[in-house]
Amino acid sequence: MRRTVDPPQGWSKEVPGSERTKAKPEGDHTDDLPRPHQRGQDQPRCSTFRFKKVSGPVLANHQTWSQRTPLPAHGPSRGLLGCISMSPRPPRARVKADPLDLAGIDDMLSAEEKAVRAVVRQVCASCVDPYVAQWFESGDLPGIHELAKELGRLGLLGMHLEGYGCAGMSAVDYGLACLELEASDSGIRSLVSVQGSLAMFAIWEHGTAEQKQQWLPAMAAGESIGCFGLTEPDHGSDPAKMRTRARRDGDGDSADWILNGSKMWITNGSVAEVAIIWAQTDDGIRGFVVPTGTPGFCATLIKHKMSLRASVTSELVLDGVRLPTMPSSQRSAASSARCPAWTRPATASCGA
C-alpha cells in the first residue's frame, strides 16, 4: 500500500500529490495527481488514454550523480587522525532530501517519463487502490480479466515491446509504470510483469510468426492472459534440474511434442489462456507455447499465501499434453537463444 507522510518543513503541502513530490515551479503540473484518499467520485477513468512511443532521448534530463549532488568541500584530505588535528572542519552543506525519494530519482526523469508515471498512478488510484485491501483479505483477484483489459487498454501489457499492438515504450517508462503498480500492490505488478516481461516477451523473442500473430495482440489488449511456468516443486532456484520433460512423438521435424511434469507457484496460472512451459528435452531446456485448453493441462489455485495475496498463483500439471510441431520454415531463428533467467540463469538452450 502507498505511504502517506506529512511533508517536512519547507515543503509545500498545497500542491496536489505533494506527499510524493517537492514544491514545483509555477506551471509544472507533470505530477500533480490526487492520491487515492483525495480522489473524488467524479474522477475520470483513464481508459481513454493509451501509451505510445515518444520520440526524443529517453533520459532527456539525465544528470550524473556528481552533477546533481555536489559533494561538500572539506579542504585538503586529512589522514586517519585528521579528526583530532587542530584544523577546523568546515560545516557540512545541508541538503534537503525528499523522504519518499531519497535517491533523488525524480530529478533524473524527463517530463514525458513523469507523465507516464502520473497516468499509471491515476489508473491505480481508480482501478486498484479502492479495492486492493478487499482482494488482499480474500486472497484472490476477482475480476482479473476485466482488470487485465483495463490495463491493456492503457497499453501497460507488453509495454516495452514493439509491434503486435504493444506500446513500444522505453525501459525507463516500463520501470516507472511497474514502480507505481508495485506501490499499489505487488500482486498487480506481478500480473502485469508476468504477462509482459515473461509470457509476452518469450513469444515475442522466440516464438514463430504464427505464435506471435496468434497471441501477442490479444495479450497486449488484455483479452488473453499468459503465464510462465519455470519453477517446479523441488527446483525453484535451480531450474536446470527441472523434471518436466518434453519428448517427440512421431518422425522427423513434423513429430508432435508430448509434455509431462508439474510447475509450482505460477502467477496467473489458473486464469491464463496460454502458458509458456519450460521443459527438458534431448537438446536441453526449451520453452513451449501451450494453450491452456489443451487436453492434459490442469491448473489449481494455491490458497493461504502470506504475501502476494492479491494475485492468482497456481500449480500446473502437464499430463501427456500433446503439441503439434510447427513446420520448421515457420520457426524463429532465435529458437536456439539462451534461456531467460527467472531465478538463476539456466545453462541449457531454449526456444518457444
Ligand SMILES: Cc1cc2nc3c(=O)[nH]c(=O)nc-3n(C[C@H](O)[C@H](O)[C@H](O)COP(=O)(O)OP(=O)(O)OC[C@H]3O[C@@H](n4cnc5c(N)ncnc54)[C@H](O)[C@@H]3O)c2cc1C
Ligand atoms: C507468489 C509467487 C509467484 C511466483 N510466480 C512465478 C511464476 O509466474 N513463474 C515461475 O516460474 N515461478 C514463479 N514463482 C517461483 C519463484 O520464482 C520461486 O519461488 C523462486 O525461484 C525460489 O524458488 P523456491 O520457492 O523453490 O525456493 P528454494 O529454491 O527452495 O530457495 C529457498 C531459499 O534458499 C535460497 N537458495 C536456494 N538455493 C541456493 C543456493 N544454491 N545458494 C544460496 N541460496 C540458495 C533461495 O535464495 C531462497 O531464499 C513464484 C513464487 C511466488 C511465491
